[in-house]
Amino acid sequence: MDPVINDFSIRIATANGTGSQTSNIVIQRALMKMGLAASSKNLFPSNIAGLPTWFQIRVSPGGWQTMASQWQVLLPLNPATIGRDLRESEPGTVVIENSAMKTADSEFEGLCRYSVPFDQLAREISDAKLRPRLKNLIYVGVVAQLFGIPIDAIRAALGSVFPGKETVIELNVNAAQIGFDFASENLKKQDRWKFEPADQIKHRILIEGNEATALGAIWGGVSVVAWYPITPASSLAEALEKHIGDCRDADPEGGKRFVVIQAEDELAAIGMALGAGWAGARSMTSTSGPGISLMGENLGFGYFAEIPTVVYDVQRVGPSTGLPTRTQQSDLLQVAFQSHGDTRFPFLLPANASEAFEFSCQSYDLADKYQTPVLFLSDLDLGMNTWISDPMPEPTGDMQRGKIATDEVIARLENWGRYRDVDGDGIPYRTIPGVTLHPDTAHLTRGSGHNEDAEYSESPEVYKNNLDRLSRKIDGMVVDLPAPVLTEGDAPLGVIAFGTTDLAMQEALESLDSKPAYLRIRAYPFHEEVEAFLAEHQQVLVIEQNQQGQMAQLLRMHLPQHADRIESATYYGGLPLTTQIVREAIEQQLGVETR
Amino acid sequence: MDPVINDFSIRIATANGTGSQTSNIVIQRALMKMGLAASSKNLFPSNIAGLPTWFQIRVSPGGWQTMASQWQVLLPLNPATIGRDLRESEPGTVVIENSAMKTADSEFEGLCRYSVPFDQLAREISDAKLRPRLKNLIYVGVVAQLFGIPIDAIRAALGSVFPGKETVIELNVNAAQIGFDFASENLKKQDRWKFEPADQIKHRILIEGNEATALGAIWGGVSVVAWYPITPASSLAEALEKHIGDCRDADPEGGKRFVVIQAEDELAAIGMALGAGWAGARSMTSTSGPGISLMGENLGFGYFAEIPTVVYDVQRVGPSTGLPTRTQQSDLLQVAFQSHGDTRFPFLLPANASEAFEFSCQSYDLADKYQTPVLFLSDLDLGMNTWISDPMPEPTGDMQRGKIATDEVIARLENWGRYRDVDGDGIPYRTIPGVTLHPDTAHLTRGSGHNEDAEYSESPEVYKNNLDRLSRKIDGMVVDLPAPVLTEGDAPLGVIAFGTTDLAMQEALESLDSKPAYLRIRAYPFHEEVEAFLAEHQQVLVIEQNQQGQMAQLLRMHLPQHADRIESATYYGGLPLTTQIVREAIEQQLGVETR
Amino acid sequence: MSEDKKPATNTLGLTKSDYKGGPSTMCKGCGHDRISEAIIQASYDLGLDATNILKMSGIGCSSKTPAYFLGNAMGLNSTHGRMPSFATGAHIANTSMTPIGVSGDGDSASIGMGQFVHILRRNPKMVYIIENNGVYGLTKGQFSATADRQSPSKRGAYPREESIDLCGLALELGATFVSRSFSGDKKQLVPLLKAALSFDGLSFIDVISPCVTFNNHEGSTKSYTHQKEMGVTFHDPYYVSPQDPIDIEYEQGELREVTLHDGSKLLLRKLEHDFDPTDRNASFDAIQRTRNKGEVLTGLIHIDVEARSMSSNSGLTDQPLSMLAQQELRPASGVLDRINDSFRI
């Protein structure tokens, strides 16, 4: 049996709250210390302690970070799920089981079984009080020994998890050593999986999408943050609060140049963000589906009163409370037409951590320039998993604060009005209290009908002109929105995807003999390139992570001339998308096409 | 100059809060007493007293109730708007002006002018305290005399406005008589407009759309009403509260069989309606755009937890506060995909008062049968204007309460589960506390992931199956939703419209030489007939009252095979749609087509 | 040989386990579980017919607990902060059903504040329990509006705002049954729940219910766990330490200093046995007085025995609205003709 090097996945099943997550991270980081691009997916429940949770680590020669649809090594350490975990494993899967669980031998049929008396080994941890926290490290040691992770890599990984805490690190290493020693002495290697050092990581970093997003906001100049806790968005605001004090200098007296407010709910959070945006600060709020639904009315106000702010929607599985700890891309239609009346909201679709940083940073320029709420749509997979990512890119160019009604502007324009389109691009010159000081700028911003001078109006013509200008303004945003990314292909098919689907798309493309062209959409409203792509391909498949094919629907609406050729392939089970699903969808489509 | 009989419009411009509305209604009703189908449009401001308001009365041989784009008679009694009122009048328009206003003669050029010293005449009303309330009746008298409304018709109309209040009626008639007498003695008829008795009304009634809707709800069996005030929806709940005590018998001890709760806001109103629907009562809430936007999250809960309720959205001009007293059909996209995640909401589109009654009544059966929130989308034009309407039709057939998990059902099905699709139609058997008493029925309804037995689940398969069943269920509703109404035509064009656009469509069709086929959509999701209509017509024009062409967008999304042939014509100024706009849109389309 | 030991039964012939629900998924030692147990005990003691109860909740750890008691009762786990409106609607649809509403301090005092205030004004017959831990448990430890001003959160920040006293607020708003207890004080909580279940109006119970897993820091008055073990601070965000719940017993009038696991102290003052909770002014005074001393008053703080519930006030028929038949709902034939006639001009 030839060994297979650096090309397999490990799945660890535990209960949440047991601290196993720390051990899992240690394995991932130890592999990274070996130079392997070990990616991880954390499938956790909506609960604090006791419910099933899975962690899956993947290493591949290509360094792919897509979730593998199968695992080659399983640690079924949760009695509540062991039956199912074993059943879902393919024949030949390596299983490291807790011999104390007394699972029937028949259940292991066809599997490569290593039994470990974890509970007994745990007794070797001398301190009984610390035992519950340390015992998970034993399986780390077993894995290390079986698949070739040096204890030094484990120690180094622990160093990055508990930086500076030498005692803690030693206690943990000792626990891992127990497993390591047990394995060396008692387990006879019967499988072919093996890790070996490599140079896959290079200059890259390991970061959660939400953290990269938060840092992007800091570089984007956000100074007023109003948020309300919700999974999977909480860690965005929390990361922001954690970093902003360090990254952004206080004034010489120590006065802070930002404020983070935990609002009483999402209605208040968006109200504060809009209030701050109106008053001239760069502001944001972050939430997920239920919060987005609550923000509808105020977002409509922001659209109509033309107030910049950035709204982060880290999508999770809906509808309603849905599966709060699972991933989906299902808020597109809601967000695009959020709020009653004729509204439209631009949104950005980052696909990876460095784009999360970049788009997040850019959102503030967009919001200011176009004086409108800008939505940033990521998802739980991007937001809450860690990613081996290109470093976050230093923004090039200066902040764009957009058109402001300075005294100079008012003098120049003669006929300035808060909502007058003088440049023909639909974008008026806005006011900022305390900055725009010309007496003419004082007015009452409102969500009711208003004329170009911001005065109350019920005139049908005034209303219509205003709405048309707004529409023109939003359409005009494409010049500044991130353009789609095209990958040429040779198959008679064009595939469209966006956001976290990108990774599975890329891996699928690599593995396909006949490759479709691939367009990754990165923003709404759509660029001309999207139309061109549709025009060029007889058949177009939109792959996305929701039930209704929401992106396909948006494309059909806005590009009706191509609507009849747009097919839709959807996955909406809530787990991170696998390459297999994408590849099958493409193959099926190509099969239909070529048959 | 030949007289023109029964074919002109009168526009009366006043300030709101002055009581002129009563006088306007008296004119309309007096005409109805003459047997004329006198329709009216009330264009009122978002304000309690003092801002401009217009009232337009139309009589035509066809009895059309569409708003006329021009008026033949103008009463510019509001100094704030007289200039504009005169300018907007076509040459030859009859103007009855208040001579005290001292408008420059030049402004009346080309118009047929009658000057009336209203203020002076008002002094003839002996009681100074009552004068402000009665003086408007003077113009009623002038109009009556000039255009041939007998004083008896005025008296009869007042009788219907102040039923049983003989003193009040007399006081008002006397005031009208002042104007009548002045006109007979001082004004020499110089125009050709004239009313004459006719038999246009027949069996029809005069009713506001909201009142008809409210009555429909009563006949539909609503017993829990939770609402929050908002124009133009308030009068729906208020009419319901007014009528339900009379129409629905109390129990022998006088115990009421309904409850109307004014909630603290729309979030609470929809919460109460859903709570009551879950507990088995027929429930509803009514609101307009801003309220709909606030209901998003709870509507999504209703969709996912499968709870019946009826939500009335009387649409007004958005976005945001917009023009709260103007009409629009602009909540379609918002309502269809309201709430985060993959949700979809069925909605009904009544076009007139008797349909408002009928659909409103039917909504409760739909909600119960399909265990989902049903949206009823009318608009300010239908809801707050009075309509000469067919009588409200007695519902045929019994109430349909849908599938309920009675003991018998549970025994029969063996495998009953709250969310199990046993009949293949996606509709499970639901529970009603206190009604479904079998111990197996007890469960916790939730907005989080759940299996067929209503137990908490995070399983991807369970989630997917559930969502797919929901989708099947909603699609299946078409068999019970009001089918589209087809009017055949001869022109190479198909026109689609819905709701209050119907009236202008009908009048336009009558006036066109070459008539397009006309399909009136009455519900979403769409019937097969809609697809067939699109398939049959090379060119399809969707006419609607919003900016984005929201119905056209919905059609493009759901029927992509026809998307490229769907054209959109929109009006969104907020005034009731005129026939002229519709006719021009069709002619333009036909021109393009035939050129 | 020996006869089977039959479990004790209540007046309905039911055992206590008939009042249980599914297994709890709370953290081990969570105060919320103790409250579920108290509900089970009170229901058993009263011989409650659970099919006449509607379990209602919002979103949060606390709001999950209706799954863990009264398994024979129907329940509705609604949206965050909206339990009051769902409960109002459900109850009015069938006033023979009594809602037991379970909410958290985040659920009721933050996002749900509006509905909380307004349901107090409406006063439907129901039990309204806030499982008050001063923290957002389910979203992992952010402050709620009832967090003590002096308590640092897990990350060490202090809440900047005034803490809300839910009982003081309820009293100010004219609530007719206002009470407070501690999750681990069965002797006080069970009788309070029994009184609440029998009251014709909204019975509000603010139950201080320490969160084991968050809010765990010295100085907190609402927590009882600790992160430090053997002098080693792990700061492991993924480890939830199982704890024993705190149970306490103290007498009326007594001041009880509860020393929590992390060494912080909570001062509970139980109302005197001769306190007259029907005197609203006395209730105001008692709250005010203890608050000034930094004590937390527990017991039945106020009851208005003459108050009538929303349902009693509503003039409704006895038959539940949810059970009315077509002939009771749809006006008789002929009525529509009359109505149509009234719209003829």
Next chain:
Amino acid sequence: MSEDKKPATNTLGLTKSDYKGGPSTMCKGCGHDRISEAIIQASYDLGLDATNILKMSGIGCSSKTPAYFLGNAMGLNSTHGRMPSFATGAHIANTSMTPIGVSGDGDSASIGMGQFVHILRRNPKMVYIIENNGVYGLTKGQFSATADRQSPSKRGAYPREESIDLCGLALELGATFVSRSFSGDKKQLVPLLKAALSFDGLSFIDVISPCVTFNNHEGSTKSYTHQKEMGVTFHDPYYVSPQDPIDIEYEQGELREVTLHDGSKLLLRKLEHDFDPTDRNASFDAIQRTRNKGEVLTGLIHIDVEARSMSSNSGLTDQPLSMLAQQELRPASGVLDRINDSFRI
């Protein structure tokens, strides 16, 4: 011939009319207009620089009034019930600006209750005025949550719920400036506004402001118009009777019975001149005592002179956040490299 009479000016050299706004569109006699006038007067008296004021409001007749005062100030007329969050955001973006928030009882006590409660807790420096008429004016006369329990509405129904005492509520929630007045009592209202504008925190003013057009019925305590004339009841829903505003003047400590146009009575009790509003217990007592007697307490009910506003507490730089330049907002080049490094494993 004679010299032009120059209008009086204040310390800034501005005339009173410099503090006016556009023409009002309220009904003639509406109490709300009197409040706008008081704001103009107080601002003029104080020599206020209106460009440092942010006029904030929600939705309602009351919320329209910011268009009618301080025409040189920027304003934002937000959504129904959400003024507090918009004001918080706007103020924190530029703490050198003081919001004057104008709201209605519907706007703040119904839909806006949650935000009202939470802004009181946060305590930003601003003036928060509720123009309290017990009714929804703009939507034509439905009850609000501050309607008297004994007042029938225009259609004769009674509110079924307890009326909310906004000052009592604010006090209970720890508000640091709590006051009440009557729209027509310029002598009390103007000084209160001046105090409010100078306070470092949220100054709450509950102004009873009768609605001329709705709430007009015998027995109401918050209205001053009537529908009956000459024994003839018109019930004309389209006629809005112009009225004279009610102006009153009474002394500190005095009980003033205001007889409204429809004959109904409102009992206003002005605080004694020696009342110590800094003693929170005394403030509670005063509210409680007058309330028990059916009186409505007016005056500065409570002030905590040691309280610090949200902005003072926030440790913010003096320069408004809205005016920070790129170099103050975007970390220096190099910082990102350091951050990236910290994410290297």
